[in-house]
Amino acid sequence: MHRLLTRYTVFYLVIALSVLSAALALTTGPGWWVSFALFGTLTLLGVNDLTQTQHAIRRNYPVIGNLRFLFEFVRPEIRQYFFEDDTLEQPFSRVNRSLVYQRAKRQTDLRPFGTQGDVYGNDYEWINHAMAPVHIPDTDFRIKVGGPDCTRPVDLSVFNISAMSFGALSANAVMALNKGAALGRFAHDTGEGGVSAYHLKHGGDLIWNIGSGYFGCRNEDGSFSEARFADMARRDSIRMIEIKLSQGAKPGHGGVLPGPKVTAEIAAARGVPAGQDCISPSSHSAFRTPIELMHFIVRLRELSGGKPVGFKLCIGHPWEWFAMAKAMLATDITPDFIVVDGAEGGTGAAPIEFVDHVGTPLREGLRLVHNTLVGTGLRERIRLGASGKVISAFDMARIMALGADWCNSARAYMFAIGCIQAQVCHTGRCPTGVTTQDPKRQKALVVADKSVRVANYHANTLKALGELLGAAGLHHPCELRPHHIARRIPSGEVRVLSALFPDLERGELLEGHFRNTIFRTAWPMAQAESFEPLYSLSAALSGHSDRGIPQTAAL
Secondary structure (H helix, E strand, O other): OHHHHHHOHHHHHHHHHHHHHHHHHHHHOHHHHHHHHHHHHHHHHHHHHHHOOOOHHHHHOOOOOHHHHHHHHHHHHHHHHHHOOOOOOOOOOHHHHHHHHHHHOOOOOOOOOOOOOOOOOOOOEEEOOOOOOOOOOOOOOEEEEOOOOOOOOEEEEOEEEOOOOEOOEOHHHHHHHHHHHHHHOOEEEOOOOOOOHHHHOOOOEEEEEEOOOOOOOEOOOOOEOHHHHHHHHOOOOEEEEEEEOOOOOOOOOOEEEOHHHOOHHHHHHHOOOOOOOEEEOOOOOOOOOHHHHHHHHHHHHHHOOOOOEEEEEOOOOHHHHHHHHHHHHHHOOOOOEEEEEOOOOOOOOOOHHHHHHOOOOHHHHHHHHHHHHHHOOOHHHOEEEEEOOOOOHHHHHHHHHOOOOEEEEOHHHHHHOOOOOOOOHHHOOOOOOOOOOOHHHHOOOOHHHHHHHHHHHHHHHHHHHHHHHHHOOOOOHHHOOHHHEEEEOOOOOEEEHHHHOOOOOOOOOOOOOOOOHHHHHHHHHOEOOEOOOOOOHHHHHHOOOOOOOOOOOOO
């Protein structure tokens, strides 16, 4: 009985106050009716708590048990605004978010009183400076993208907007990003959701991302349509074509956009019926083998009128990537570019297991791709892009030192147009109008204002990159090498990245020299004719294979 009274104390108190308020309202005047309405409502809430069957805590603690759900609901905001450490990444630190806001608004990004980082902590990194720094007057760093078979190469900025689809982003967000890209003369990746009217309205350069759903270039059965592709790809705004093999947020995972979310505008951009589930398969139907992928690249290049064509992937099984490299060697066909997406990337919602534990992080994935191309003698023919939590100029310098020719960023540009990392992107309740299709919510995002911030963030980040390069005695990001970046490893020792991520020599893989363990183990397993390995990894690790290729290395 005592425990029952303890659990129901608040409920009994509410009932008593409700009765008292009603009595006072009837005897002393109407002023008490407000009090009665409040406590009467709480009494009804308590009755509902006792009779519902979904939540045990509400049945055991009527009225007051609801505080548990209230606190759980506001917990992310409480942590973010009151308790979160400035340098804690969840997934982006307040320091990084503030840096984007400051550069987007052209506010000072200077910091007094020294670093907030632990310079003696594990994985602390820095760029080595030169005794004779240089001044770089023009920091609009650009590269040429287009291999030997490309007739319409592109003069590309080294910092561009990564893939985000209309549907995942609001119409106003897409327009703000694209107009900002036009103002700053850099590129805007459409994401796999197709090219919408909002991508085309302001004339910013587009990288058309084509996923397994072939949105915007598909037949009614979901297969690839050459005619529809050619019609869109030859538009002046489309500057490059990117085949999406996988992405960092959910590599190896397809997706379904539920029918109620497939509005008329989204349906028009994707080339699917409005109101019906929109399926994005986990793999492509236009090609099944690495060699077929190379021929698909050639066909897209022809249909687009000679524009650069490449692919984007998050590294998974290494022999699958090696199979693509072997297909390039077998066919003498190379993509104009490859974008390596890190597992730490991703703006769209995905299953937690995929977010946390699927895919190779950017640094390891990028280094594997770069070294493979060097080792096969193909690096000079292919440009490398990279994406995955790139925010600052130092993030860019580190990634470009590991082999990237340019960097893409998605979430940083979302911050530039007002994202506050509320992490409700998938609910339709984005508080800043960035990731919602609710017309009233997205109306708060003013395109004319936010587009300028996008251009500002791009320009100021490249200016900061120029200052970093100048301090290191370099003139262009293409001069960055792994030995320019140093890292403190867990033992407390300092290593330059060239020691942690060793270089391969040009043509080394063609000569059969496998100094690196992953190449010794997985390169012989790969075949140009299939993504399947020639033999199992267990056979490779045991020192023999059913194809008679001796293996001695362990991963």
